[in-house]
Amino acid sequence: MDIDKDTESGPAITIRSSERDHVNFVLKNVDLAVANSVRRTMMAEVPTLAIDLVEIDVNTSVLADEFIAHRLGLIPLVSDSIDELSYSRDCTCDQYCNKCSVKLELAAKCDTDSTMNIYASDLAKFQNGSTLGDPVIRDAQGKGSLICKLRKHQELRITCIAKKGIAKEHAKWSPCSAVGFEYDPWNKLKHTDYWYEESVEDEWPKSENCEWEEAPDPEAPFDYNARANNFYVDIETIGSLSPNDVFVKSLETLQLKLAGISVELNKDTVESSNAESGGLTTYGRNGGETPEINYGGSYGGSSWS
Amino acid sequence: MSTIIDEQHKDVDPDQMDQDQDIEEYDLDKIKLLPGSSEDGTAASFQIVDEDHTLGNSLRYVIMKNPEVEFVGYSIPHPSENKLNIRIQTYGSITAVEALHLGLENLSQLCGVIETKFMEALN
Numbered sequence: 326m327d328i329d330k331d332t333e334s335g336p337a338i339t340i341r342s343s344e345r346d347h348v349n350f351v352l353k354n355v356d357l358a359v360a361n362s363v364r365r366t367m368m369a370e371v372p373t374l375a376i377d378l379v380e381i382d383v384n385t386s387v388l389a390d391e392f393i394a395h396r397l398g399l400i401p402l403v404s405d406s407i408d409e410l411s412y413s414r415d416c417t418c419d420q421y422c423n424k425c426s427v428k429l430e431l432a433a434k435c436d437t438d439s440t441m442n443i444y445a446s447d448l449a450k451f452q453n454g455s456t457l458g459d460p461v462i463r464d465a466q467g468k469g470s471l472i473c474k475l476r477k478h479q480e481l482r483i484t485c486i487a488k489k490g491i492a493k494e495h496a497k498w499s500p501c502s503a504v505g506f507e508y509d510p511w512n513k514l515k516h517t518d519y520w521y522e523e524s525v526e527d528e529w530p531k532s533e534n535c536e537w538e539e540a541p542d543p544e545a546p547f548d549y550n551a552r553a554n555n556f557y558v559d560i561e562t563i564g565s566l567s568p569n570d571v572f573v574k575s576l577e578t579l580q581l582k583l584a585g586i587s588v589e590l591n592k593d594t595v596e597s598s599n600a601e602s603g604g605l606t607t608y609g610r611n612g613g614e615t616p617e618i619n620y621g622g623s624y625g626g627s628s629w630s
Numbered sequence: 631m632s633t634i635i636d637e638q639h640k641d642v643d644p645d646q647m648d649q650d651q652d653i654e655e656y657d658l659d660k661i662k663l664l665p666g667s668s669e670d671g672t673a674a675s676f677q678i679v680d681e682d683h684t685l686g687n688s689l690r691y692v693i694m695k696n697p698e699v700e701f702v703g704y705s706i707p708h709p710s711e712n713k714l715n716i717r718i719q720t721y722g723s724i725t726a727v728e729a730l731h732l733g734l735e736n737l738s739q740l741c742g743v744i745e746t747k748f749m750e751a752l753n
Contacts, residue, residue, distance in 0.1 A: 335743060336740070336743050336744050336747050337747060338744070338747045338748050338750075338751040339751065340751045340752065343752070350748075350751065352744070355740070355744065356688075356691050358687045358688045358690065358691035359688045359691065359692075359737075359740060359744075361683075361687065361688070362684050362685065362687065362688035363741075363744070365683070365684040366684055369684075370684065569748075569752060572748060573745055573748065573749070576741040576742075576744055576745045576748075577741075577745070579684075579685075579737075579738075579741050580738045580741050580742065582681070582685055583685070583689075583734045583735075583737055583738045583741075584734075584738065585660060586660055586661055586678060586681075586734055587731065587734045587735065587738075589659075589660040589661050590661055590727065590730065590731060590734070591731075
């Protein structure tokens, strides 16, 4: 099957800018459905590492245990080699082990009269032989994000277990802080309806991406055959993964999902196929006869004619 | 779904049943056939669990690109159940299962092409 019948060259990508936490590119010659799938996967299904279990030994700070646990969960952790880690639920261990988790420790006590700040850099990781699980630190002082503040005699002793997960379960696992996604900047397709008082042109600012597409002829009739073809994507990450990795891994995640279904579908057709257990059949096609299958019962008399 | 499981395990002792249900969490029935398929297999509805519009919409699009396919549609029957129903009807030269297989394969290839193009653009 030719996916790219109407276009000459098939999918194309033009990278407009690429920085450490940022990539901006134009994705061309794919359908809106596919582009949107990639966007959704980037935002919610690319696996990363985040603190998931928090054992609090001592917490005499002003913040409640769960409050600190929540803040710890949101700290970005370096997840470049996340593929080496398995999901805790799939691991053979009882609760967690170093094949499915990374352990970090936080121990701090304030002895001075002034307030003490506790930063992500104060988290001490149990060595695991790689950078996996190091807190992401991007400020000039090398401190990382602020976790809490301690007054004199207040203390924190906390053990954190970081696990692999996806943002569909909890947003703390999202590698992206934002994904920009724009198509049809001139609104030729009329997918959106601009509210205005007197004039749409005067009251709405033009998108920067308008320069990348021809302005529509105001006299031209509406083209009902037109489809979205150029997608202006802008990925901004939180530092756990590079934006390029996020894009590549989202495509791999999608492929993994498809393969998973394909395997299940294969198994069902091969082991084929007890319709009562929801099996799948391709009978009556390869010269064979349609096997006798009793459809009755399990679907409550639904129509299987 | 629960009614089907009950049917299967009617005559099984409780220990066995526990074991089977453990396996079930491993997505053994990621996809199943829904009632309402034609006898020759050219029209069928499937139910995929733990998937949403992310997969459904692009899979629908890719299957629809197949000229042998007469109709594809998908729906999320209820927002608080993570189930995806997909209906495929073909003109008769391939079965719905084959059309679905082809769709999965083609979408995977399309992802592969986009990935290659991105890597090329990076270098």
